[in-house]
Amino acid sequence: MKHRFYQVTGDLAGxxxxxxxxxxxxxxxxMNGISAEQLNQAHQADLAIQSEEGVVFEHAWADxxxxxxxxxxxxxxxxxxxxxxxxxxxxxxxxxxxxxxx
Amino acid sequence: MKHRFYQVTGDLAGxxxxxxxxxxxxxxxxMNGISAEQLNQAHQADLAIQSEEGVVFEHAWADxxxxxxxxxxxxxxxxxxxxxxxxxxxxxxxxxxxxxxx
Numbered sequence: 717m718k719h720r721f722y723q724v725t726g727d728l729a730g731x732x733x734x735x736x737x738x739x740x741x742x743x744x745x746x747m748n749g750i751s752a753e754q755l756n757q758a759h760q761a762d763l764a765i766q767s768e769e770g771v772v773f774e775h776a777w778a779d780x781x782x783x784x785x786x787x788x789x790x791x792x793x794x795x796x797x798x799x800x801x802x803x804x805x806x807x808x809x810x811x812x813x814x815x816x817x818x
Numbered sequence: 819m820k821h822r823f824y825q826v827t828g829d830l831a832g833x834x835x836x837x838x839x840x841x842x843x844x845x846x847x848x849m850n851g852i853s854a855e856q857l858n859q860a861h862q863a864d865l866a867i868q869s870e871e872g873v874v875f876e877h878a879w880a881d882x883x884x885x886x887x888x889x890x891x892x893x894x895x896x897x898x899x900x901x902x903x904x905x906x907x908x909x910x911x912x913x914x915x916x917x918x919x920x
Contacts, residue, residue, distance in 0.1 A: 739879065741879055741881070741888050751918075752918050755918050756920050759920040775919065775920065776920050777841065777843055777918070777919050778916055778917075778918035779843070779914035779915055779916050779917075780918060781915070782914055786888060786916065812886055813881055813883070814881050816852065816853075816879065816880035816882060817857075817877065817878070817879050817880070818857055818858050818861040818877065818878050
């Protein structure tokens with residue numbers, strides 16, 4: 717009889733035993749004139765489906781004058797973040813893994 | 819004898835009676851390969867002099883692969899943030915007031 721042993725490290729497994737998470741900052745452009753309510757609605761649309769890709773959206777900050785939104789998330793991959801934003805109706809223009817934080 | 823009255827509103831005065839504060843996101847580029855320690859040193863250099871301009875740096879996130887850093891602050895003006903970064907030795911390439919947040 718053969719035994720196999722698996723070791724799951726802290727780096728590879730989250731508290732839920734899931735995939736390793738990385739922090740991402742994505743950027744949306746052309747959102748000139750966005751209101752607080754529209755920003756909130758967009759965020760809620762993300763939150764409603766984020767668990768399907770294992771993404772956790774944390775914050776979003778908007779500059780309505782220049783139409784730029786910065787969106788911070790914890791996710792298993794950049795593609796997962798992009799898919800949620802796409803499905804929620806507001807694809808991101810740019811995304812960066814930001815593993816360093818102070 | 820003449821009296822002058824000044825009214826300071828909640829919008830114009832912080833808890834310390836100072837200027838109104840706005841949230842800013844600034845962006846630094848060309849920081850490819852930055853380490854966690856270098857990011858921390860840069861942040862500490864900002865923190866050491868931020869009070870001279872009434873700025874409060876809150877967070878910074880770095881993408882060492884693409885050399886981009888996002889830096890979040892509360893400040894009386896974009897110029898105040900830019901002056902601190904400049905004096906600390908790492909001028910920002912871009913800055914946005916981000917008055918909306920979720």
